Amino acid sequence: MKNRFIIIYSVFASLIFVFSICFFGYNLYSEYSFNQNRAEKKYKYLVTTVDRAFSNQEQTSEQALISIKKMIGDGADFSYIEIREDNNSILLYPTGTKKKETESKLTKPFQSLIKINDTYYKIAANIYLIKPSSVYYYARTSFLIVLIITVITIIMIVYIGMTESKSEFENEEEKNDQLSEENKYADSDEDYLKDDENATIDLNDEQSISDKNDDMQTEATSETAIETTKEIDCLEQKQEVDESLTKTEDVPQLSSEKTQQQSEEYQQLDESQQKAELPYAEVEPLEIKENNSPSGLFDPETGIGWELYLMTRLDNEIDRAIASEIDLSIFVIKISGENHSTEKFKNVCNYLSIQFQFKDLIFEYKDDCIVCIKLSTDIEEALIFADKIYEDISDMIEKDRCNIGISSRSIRIVSGERILLEATQALEHSLREKDSPVIAFKVDSEKYRKFLEQN
Secondary structure, eight states: OHHHHHHHHHHHHHHHHHHHHHHHHHHHHHHHHHHHHHHHHHHHHHHHHHHHHHHOTTSOHHHHHHHHHHHHTTOTTEEEEEEEETTEEEEEESTTOOHHHHOOTTEEEEEEEEEETTEEEEEEEEEESSOHHHHHHHHHHHHHHHHHHHHHHHHHHHHHHHHHHHHHHHHHHHHHHHHHHHHHHHHHHHHHHHHHHHHHHHHHHHHHHHHHHHHHHHHHHHHHHHHHHHHHHHHHHHHHHHHHHHHTTTHHHHHHHHHHHHHHHHHHHHHHHHHHSOOTTTOOOOOOOOOOOOOSSBOTTTSSBOGGGHHHHHHHHHHHHHHHTOOEEEEEEEETTOOTTSHHHHHHHHHHHHHSSOGGGEEEETTTEEEEEEESOOHHHHHHHHHHHHHHHHHHSOTTOEEEEEEEOTTOOOOHHHHHHHHHHHHHHHHHOTTOSEEEEOOOHHHHHHHHHHO
16 A cells, blocks of 8 residues: 555656646747737837937927836836937937947847938847746746655655664564564473373372272282182082082073074074165255356346345435435346347447446346446436437447336336336337337326325
């Protein structure tokens, strides 16, 4: 963002510098060309003034010179004036100068000899084509412009340098903080590992102690168990001798019952395994459907908005138009025999994006239609604009294949569905009438106002 601002400002400053130079040169050139003809008129007026002043016999020579000086004024237009009477200088401006000293490319010399009352008067003058005061004025203005831009540039350079130094200092502080935190975490991990090692050593000690205690207890219990088992063995031997005679008869029956139970359990396990097996052969693979849902705001094929976003954007624009009390028009353009994938349809979309200026107000509609929204446009302006669009599109494709339906808000408080329905009905009407390819849905605003007043 900062680099972008610097580029924009540098371009702006360079344009201002170029403007100041052009301002200075253009004004001097225009004054130079203007004073080419004006200098001759100024000199002729000086000659006529001298003729009138000295031809009037009622005036003395001093009074004649006073009238000539009044005509000259402050002398800003003249760099040199000399009037001679019979080779005697009677008027010199500025005093103490010569004519050659005042001649330059910025002045135009004049000289003439006139006869008044049997006396000859020689009038010589140098008239400015570019006044020194004009050069000073235009140079001062250009210098002030350049000075202001230079001061602003210096301030910007200082400010950017300070911000960059601050940002670098902050980045270094952040890096140092991160390194210190990492070192803290590393130290804490080492302490934690040391604590774990100490804890494992303690646990091992406790386990060894507990193992020793268990060994002692088992030795004690084993000694007592040996004494009791000797007594139990004597009793059991007597009982076994008595019971051996009775159990010999029941042994074959018990063995047969056990074999039957085991065979039944094996059968149940086989059935459960068979049930658990999945019928892989019967399962058919499903086709994966392609996801054709719109991604992004614009269709990459046509370059305009998806039809899915049409109604939400249309409702939002109508709400803004109602709040701002402006009109809104909608165009439904049908290109017969084309669809979104054809080159002609794409060319029409590119053309409409240029004409409507806002690409996010142009949407796909159905298979062969385009919907365009135009703000601050009433129904009459929309009709004129639609005629132009129709002629241009007809040149791009074959004739009698383009139809346009129009509708506008016309001070109404309507929904997006309503105004789109009106435009589509106008489009259907234009399809039925071949002589009218552009039809607008016009609303009687007076009836609508009366309806609002009554309700």
